[in-house]
Amino acid sequence: MKIGYPCINLSIGCTTNSTFRLKNYSERNLIEKVNNNLDCLQKILEFNLKHNLLFFRMSSDIVPFASHPINKFNWQKYFKNRFEEIGNFIKKYDFRISMHPDQFVLLNSPDKKIVQNSIKELIYHCEVLDLMGLDKTAKVQIHVGGVYYDKKESIKRFVRNYQQLPAMVKSRLVIENDERLYSIIECLSIYQETGIPIVFDYFHHSCLNKGETYLEGINMALKTWQKKDGLMITDYSTQKKGARTGTHTEHIDLKDFENYIQSTLYLDFDIMLEIKDKEKSALKALKILKKWRR
């Protein structure tokens, strides 16, 4: 079991998300920013290694405008060696890596243009992982998408569009239960049509479920992961007090997390902590993990 946090480290003082405005697009700008982002990624991974946080979600912003039509630059070739170096570091120390494209990636949109843009964006994410030389346990995680007034039809559309994806995307893509639209049960119906593994999101499941407990939910998701996919990935967070339903907490709820760990000792999976204070909570979570596991 590995534990990690997404995209941003708050104590190092660098970011992998540096970018520029579209109107300022130039190859020079792009190269400068990607160099900066990759340097920072390396630093974050070194920090994580030192602290035994071996699961990391890489930012989608490493290559700004990667899938935008303005970008004709062969960044894949230009940064090949740098990606490979970082990939070697990841493999040497046995990190688990994932990525999470943002809310604009919608495979089940009725709008063909949106689907096309989404596929381009997915290809970009998978290219990064391929360039790093990571195996298919490095996953790209998305939500099912919108409902568009007809959930059944929208699920069908997801399945149809999934089947059209290039193999390099299919082999990495996983879906996650969300907090408002698609519960774990509905993800399972997509799994049955596609074989796509399901990320179990503990917090989202608490917001939206069909009566199954989180232990039932996590066991349902577990069955969708094959050996080639690596350990099941799960997301963990809790509700921010006083905020609207679905808002992630600022700091980890240690009591809830310890209960979660205690109740799942018989399972093996990786945990991504979607908590706003990032590595601070991840380090606390790791302590609890060590108390209960080995």
Add this chain to the structure above:
DNA sequence: AGTTGTCAAGCTAGT
């Protein structure tokens, strides 16, 4: 030097 409106992209629910 610090503040603040805006930034490629979508959807939903709440105000």
Add this chain to the structure above:
DNA sequence: ACTAGCTTGACAACT
């Protein structure tokens, strides 16, 4: 009709 929230800040023009 507008906007917070999503996984989330960073840029750049302005004071």
